[in-house]
Amino acid sequence: MPWAVVGFWIAVVAVVLPFAGKLSGVTKDDQVSYLPASAQSTQVAKVQKSMPGGGSTNLVLVYHRGGGVTAADRKAEQRQVTAVLKKFEPANRNATPQAVLSADGTTLMVPVAVAQSAGDAKTVATAVRVIAAEGRPQGLTVLVGGESGLAADMDKVYNSIDGTLLLATVSVVAVLLVVTYRSPFLWLVPLVAVAMAAVAAMAVVYGLVQGFGLSVNSMSSSVMTILVFGAGTDYALLLVARYRDELHHAQLPYDAMRAALRRSGPAVLTSAGTVVAGLLCLLAADLNSSSALGPTGAVGVLCALAAMMTLLPAVLVLLGRRVFWPLIPAYGSEPKRRRGFYDRVGAAVVRRPVMVLVTGTVAVGALAFGALNLTGELRQEDSFVKKPESVSAMRILADSFPERGSQPITVLARTSRTNATLADVTNTKGVSAASTGRSAKGWTEISVTATAQPESPGETATINRLRTGLSEDGALVGGESAQTLDIAHTVSRDQSLVVPMVLTVVFILLAMLLRSLVAPLVLVTAMAGVWAAALGLGGLVFGPVFGFAGNDPALPQLSFVFLVALGVDYGIFLMHRMREEVLGGTPDREATVRALKATGGVIASAGIVLAATFSVLTVLPLVMMVELGSVIAAGVLLDTFVVRTFLVPAASVLLGHRIWWPSRLTGPVPAAPAPLGVVPEPTT
Template sequence: MGAGQTTGRRRAVPWVMLALWIGVLAIASPFAAKLADVQRDRVTDYLPAGADSTQVAEIQTRMPGGETTELVLVYHRDGGLTAADRATADRQVRRIAGEHELTGTPQGVPSRDGTTLMYPVTSNEPGDDEDLRTEFVDDIRETARSTGGLTVQVGGPGAVSADSAKVYDSLDGPLLYTTVAVVAVLLILIYRSPVLWLVPLAVAGIADYLSMGVAYGLNQAFGTTVSGASTGIMTILVFGAGTDYALLIVARYREELRRIERPYDAMRAALRGCGPAVLASSGTVAAGLLCLLAADLNSNRGMGPLGTVGVLCALAAMLTLLPAVLVLLGRRVFWPIVPGYGSTPKERRSLFSAMGSSAGRRPVTVLVTGAVALGALALGALNLPGDLKQEDSFVDRPESVTAMLTLAEAYPERSSQPITVMAPAGRADATLEAATATEGVESARIGRTGDGWTEVSVTASAPPQTDAETRTIERLRDTLDGSYVGGPSAQQIDLEKTNARDQKVVVPIVLLSVLLILVALLRSLVAPLMLVAAVVAVWGASLGIGGLVFGPLFGFEGTDPALGLLSFVFLVALGVDYGIFLMHRMREESLGGAEPAAAALTALRTTGGVIASAGLVLAATFAVLMNMGLVSLVQLGFVIAVGVLLDTFLVRTYLVTSASVALGRKVWWPGRMAQAPQPAPLVREPERV
């Protein structure tokens, strides 16, 4: 091939790649715009697939009028309700009954101390439409207003669901804008260039838009659950992981531009050098997330495919679109610090050189000290608060939760939250009789009938989500053969049990899949085991730090049951990323003839800055979740952000490096690199006669 043809190809390839991406976005655009239409945050989207409570919720949606919206109107005055207060309550409730289609006539239930009057309100008017349900609750709140010292609150499962939906609806805009702003600021500080930071940020935005289109396609083709939490995590992964890959590629590209004259050739060399590490790291994250398909909890199982879509879209964009744009812009994109051909970067002792030196001098001491520190931090997990209750799931208590607390104080002798039993239509009377006779049940009544089922509403004598109510629900499930027992409290029980089951199933699968990928990449058994042990230690320490701050500092009353599993999957998959970056460079140096200790220290010196930058970006993107309104998202964002920082500045820099120095060539066992090179045989000259 002639020189002219080669030059022409260099010029054409980036433009062709750019044109391909324009075509891809044109195809994906109509689907991306529809993702919000299929996003669901219904109860069944966050419940175990096969649980009793899920069956109850699904049967309710098939009954006449669809899913029931259950509310409780709470009228309260500290000094005791007056006759005028009761008249106001009666007037407001009659107006609500006249404006909406209610199931039955609401009857007031006074508290024993005379301070509170509650009206259970049930309606099928909103059906299964989340937006209509939220509008219905807002209309009720507009009518049931506080006045003259009389406090009026709207609570109940329907109100909690509406308040939760508002939080999830608010995630899309603020989450995206905050994530983009955080990544932009960090890229400006990292690159110290007025132009360069725009390139990876714009490419990440394009990848995010593509991921929305692919996520919609998955939903339509396979029925993949799309929830507010899963789409939020997908966006964070696109910007967090995508920016990490961009940092590694740009750093290697800058390095190659000093050795190679043409940007196209420099980029090819950069991708050959760091491409395998980027592919392996993204493959690890994708494999770890796909393991969530083994979960029984719908929300967790749906998060796996969507998170994988985010990572793979980010990978595709950073390996194809980013290089094309950088090549087209040429060296000037790095202004004002332009890497000139043949130039050498200014030599200066970096922080990571100093860290490597300390780890290299006393590797065993550093390793033991770090391991003890992580173990001590992990003990903080013993201080994690118990399972998160429904009323504690919001960062700022909405009206629905305040109403629940008022009811719990005013009616300590009974539950204000019904237990829903779905009985076969032919056994409704027998089920009602058996439920009424069950220990812990105060009353029971028959509600709707349809689709072969009869709805029985059961009131427990114990307050909601207490040990006594839990025992009542378990007795009902043991007694009522052929029936399903659900409702908010039953859902909470099923969530806790299923999360415990999912953790036992998913965690081993994640560990095995990640380990196999590392073995294939590093062609070793010791190095992968070392990396996996390191990220598991980071996970334990991060949960421990959470245990030290969630209650005392943040004031959280409980821990999300899914926190352990989700934080494990993300920290193991994402944490191994940085181990791959470090160990891949270490292997490259070893293949080049460097001694084990020198290879480890060189790898840390050359990749430490990139890993630190990538860790800061990833931690900051997950920390954005701490600004959301749900305790579960705040806890997940905190644990992952802390874990990434621990992994970046302690485990990768000190522990993995010191372990590699201490093990020497054994770190590559049983591969060929574990063997010491054989000295060249002496060649004796023949004796002259």
């Protein structure tokens, strides 16, 4: 049977490997894949994409000289703009790009709109940057910014993610497994199993994209990789630890593995179930980037579960006891029982549960106040860890043209009402200029320049006034700044829907496993506290230490889903073992100590691995990824070494048998019979 399982997985990987490699080719990082499905800015982007030529790609050529723009600089600008228009089809043949000189004479701004049929933003911006570098007068800075430049720089970052992320993740997991197992061979077994699970997950997601139109972007693909390695390694650690224990009591590895699966299987299955259910709750989100993350991440966890529950046990059984060399568990022997860290922790918790619970709760609550320091409003130009060319261009424009915006607002007017809509736009407070562009499919583009800088409160007010004033005309307002505004509004709505759904689903699954209503409530409350504390830590370091100008509006929602769904795993491992002890007749307090001692080391190792895998996201050059990885890693460590080690056991001791209400364990549990020759201590 083990050989059949291994053969099956090898065959599966051989078949799906070519499809797994195609996933990056169907990953979409365009605007629509990240925007809210129902927002006005999304409708604008879709209409533009369906127009002949695909609408327009907007870019801004920025010419800057500190001592003032010279006549030679103006000639270079005219020559380069002509070359750009010759190479690419203009979005509007009737409009000629006009250079605007700043009041201090140091900067020329040339907005250029080309047809999207000329190529994607990356293609256009790359070609324009080549043109801008040719024949440039000495001392003149020429930068390409605007929507196209920003999209090109973002695309460059996304294309670098896959290789960097996979290499860093595999390296981190390998090192941690070597340290955990202290064996030259054992670490390879779960690593190979989880790698095969990752291949299967990528192939399945590719199949969903091709067969059902699933939307996958770089963020969801990256997080799926992290989930496969992090969750898969966690399940492996729990199973291998239980298998090692059973080898002391079973002569055959096959029998030991059967016992290990029987005893740890329900906890692992429920653990995976909570993660999958929590992730699928994201399908209710209107934000496309969040809703795409749900099924993609769920596929990753399910593939990791399948590999850890079938392939890993089969390989371990085939390799036998020698895989644990040099610390081989001998049949009939007893593992060394030393009074370790978790023995002392358990004794301290049992001795002073009130002090432990109150002190820990106050500490976690104090950290949560740091979340008030999260500034929000992360602008697109602040989304990069390192400043790319498009951001440098935007900052020069902001300094040189404080009286006008440098990023157009797009209004789509009904073609039959173009003149009336243009008049309404021009008369709107906060609008500096407006001009019509391409018309197709009953729509006409109107490019609007605001008096305020991009993504500033003044520009936001202008966008809101345009949407209110143009509602009767049937016009739509979009563009980069409108997209940022719509994302913020949608995330707020999604959060109020997704968070209660996740809490409810996780609570129900825990109640089914533990057959209790009190224990799940304790675990869910603990994880909510961990989430708040982790966000608080983020608020204390993102701005003051990392220098980030804000945080992504989706950070609280996504970090909540991951921390509650993933973090509750360790609560499941602890409480399931505690319930097992109580069912065996162990008194409640002693059951808490035994469960903590039995699972403490495994949970610590699993927590470190999971935190380390998510911290890999911090090596990526996007602020959102760094923030998400940091918050989840910090939350997992808090849960592992504070909440799961001290607070949950303390609450369990104080609640006693009431923690299992309303199951039959609520009643007094008889003490386990003492071993032969041992006189039980008298009870008081």
